[in-house]
Structures are given as structure tokens and as C-alpha cells.
Amino acid sequence: MSATDEDLRPYFDAAATGLTFNSPLGEQRAAALIDRVQPLRTSSRVLDLGCGAGELLLRLCERHGLDGDGVDNHAADVGAARNTAAHRGLERRVTFHTTDATTWDRPADIVVNIGASHIWGEGPAPALEALHGLTNPHGNLLFGDGVYEAEPDAVVREAFGNLPDLAGLARIATDAGFRVLHAATSTQGEWDDFESDWRAGIERLATPGARAFADRRREEYLGGYRGVVGFAWLVLTPA
Template sequence: MTVADEDLRPYFQAARTGLTFNSPLGEQRVAALIDRVQPLSASSRALDLGCGTGELLLRLCAQHGLGGDGVDNQATDVTTARRTAADRGLAGQVTFHTADATVWDRPADIVVNIGASHIWGEGPAPALAALHRLTNPFGTLLFGEGVYETKPDAAVREGFGDLPDLAGLVRIATDAGFRVLHAATSTQGEWDDFESDWRAGIERLATPGARAFADRRREEYLDGYRGVVGFAWLVLTPA
């Protein structure tokens, strides 16, 4: 059996076990981003659509003393998020919902969407249109999204599709009705850590199939999309 013939779901699940965030996000950046996202008032709420296991939302709500809602359609991630909230004494403050984020219609002062624009369709434009409707006036959207750092070759473009560069993503955000308060991309170190930690989760399965899959991903990264595919961090406010 080849790697391509196998059900890859167990590998993707294992990959998540070693990650704090399911994106190239280091500790320094997450702290700085949370500092940049200031609540409008003590009664502001935060909303994370596609929250995964909820780490960023929990840190944000803890630091700013806010209530929050996290929405993800993966029940296992929501269960993990609820358990973490309970462990940190935040269960009464932050609520996690197993739901399709496209049907969420309650706006918030602080909205978060990291690596999950695909919830609303292909590319960042439909996501930014939906997130604009869900961000209160004078509120803040923290948006994390894939971009090209340099021109992709045919193989990378086939794998990652038609991503904008950072300037293009900023134009899409302003076209959607946002002002841009902060725009940056993850460092190479954040990417290397993310890719390594992702593969390490798979390595721990220690099966021939898992090792072959991890080898293939490492080669695709190091020989292909490393330094080409980037990840952008935007802090936006409705214009």
C-alpha cells in the first residue's frame, strides 16, 4: 500500500497533538497580537470562528478579562477547548460551540479568524465580507491567512492554489471595508517550528506509513514551499 492509498486522517490527527496553535504562530507574536487587540469596554465579547482547540481565544479572554465564544465544527477540538477552559478556571467566561461558523450571526467587538477563511469559501474575500458583518463598529478583527512570500513554482501553486501576497491580501481587506492597523507575516523560524512540530506528532506514531507520510511532508516543505508560502497576520477595524 502506498501513502497515497492510505486514509490520512489519523496522520492529520496525530500532527495536531504537538501543536499549541494550528498555524505558524510563536509565543512572542501571540502575546503581541493579543496586546494589539484591545477591547472597547469591559462588556466587550470576543468571538473566534474556526477556533480549533481554543488556545488563542482563551489567552485573549484571560488577558483582557473578557467573555468569549469559540465556534468550530470539529467536536473533538471543541471538547479539548472546553476541557482547557475548565482547567484554567475560564469555563464560566468562555463558551465553546460545536457549530458551523457560517450560521453564526451575533457580532462581537473582537473577532478572530486564524487559518480558517475557507469556512466561507475559496480565498479570503468571502471570509472578510462575512467577518466585516460580524465585527462591531470600532471593533477589531484579528485575521490570519496564507499568502505567497515569493512567486510559487507550478508544484507549489498546484498544492496551495491562488494565494495573494501580503500587499494583495491588504487590498482585499480594504476592499471588504476594513482599515489596517497591523500587517505582518510569520517568520521563517515560526514556520520551521510549526512544520517540525506538525511532523513530530506523526513521527510519534512510529509506523512505516506514518514515517513515509512525514518524510514526504518534510521534503515538500524543505524542497518546495519553505519561504514561498507565508502566513499573514492582520489586525483590522471596520472603516
């Protein structure tokens, strides 16, 4: 994280307080994705790399009766995840680790990586190659990442980089050694709700700086990347 990003960390932390999932993910899609990811055995373990506050990991473990590990290098997120696990009585089944997810070397039957591919480098290819080695044969990877759904202008491309479209992301996953079992993108409604709730968390700080930051984000979204940047959801299995 750059010095500039560190300066903005209080805003990003505040934004997360208004979210169930720190991604454009609605309740209906979350439930459907969890059902699509099927454990191989009753002893299957779930691994979420870049887990944030751990909501999706906890729901996966609850739904399938599994144990799991969540890995994130942001201590505040890990602390929140542990508190939530304790509140739901899952603290003995789900363990959260404050560490660099790229150093994790224990494979699992179900692996999750949502909006955190960047920790392995630029673009989804390095992440998918690393995640292939961490997904047991016949297991599932639930992968979420940004894509372009329309041609970006120069400003949007500079901000988001050279994202693939959905078909391109599926090809990258195949090249990394996966078969694509499910591919979809968030709806516009999911994006609108996510962006609004994200900004609402910042608005609650009620400082001039926070309001200016929220105003910039609103203009960037509504006047820039809305309908252009999408979020893809893939369920993959090693070939």
C-alpha cells in the same frame, strides 16, 4: 472535507497534539497580537470562528478579562478546548460550540479567524466580507491567512492555489470594508518550528503509514514551499 481528507484525519489530529497554536505563531508574536487587539468596553465579547483547540481565544480572554465564544465543526478540537478552559478555570467565561462557523450570526467586538478563511469559500475575500458583518463598529478582527512571499512554481501553486501576497491581502481587506491597523508575516523561524512540531506529532504514531506521511510533508516543505508560502497576520477594524 473530502473522503481523502477524512482518511488523513488521524494524522492531522496527531499533528495538532504537538502544537500550542495550529499555525506558524511563536509565543512573542502571540503576546504582541493579543495586546494589539483592544476591547471596546469591559463587556466586550471575543468570537473565534474556526477556533480549533481554542488556545488563542483563551489567552485573549485571560489577558483582557473578557468572555468569549469559540466555534468549530471538529468535535475533537472542541472537546480539547473545553478541557483546557476547565483546567484554567475559564469554563464559565468561554463557551465552545460544535457547529458550522458560517452559520454564526451574532457579532462581537473582537473577532478572530486564523487559518480558517476557507470555510467561506475559495480565497480570503468571501471570509473577509462575512467577517466584516460579524465585527462590531470600532471593534477588531484578528485575521491570519496564507500568502505568497515569493513566486511559487507550478507544483506549489497547484497545492496552495492563487494566494495573494501581503500587500494584496491588505487590499482585499480594505475592499471588504476594513482599515488595516497591523500587517505582518510569520518569520522563517516560526514556520520552521511549526512544520517540525507538526510532523513530530505524526512521528509519535510510529506506524509505517505515519512515517511515510511525515516524510512526504517534510519533503514538500523543505524542497518546495519553504520561503515561498508565508502566513500573514492582520489586525483590522471596520471602516
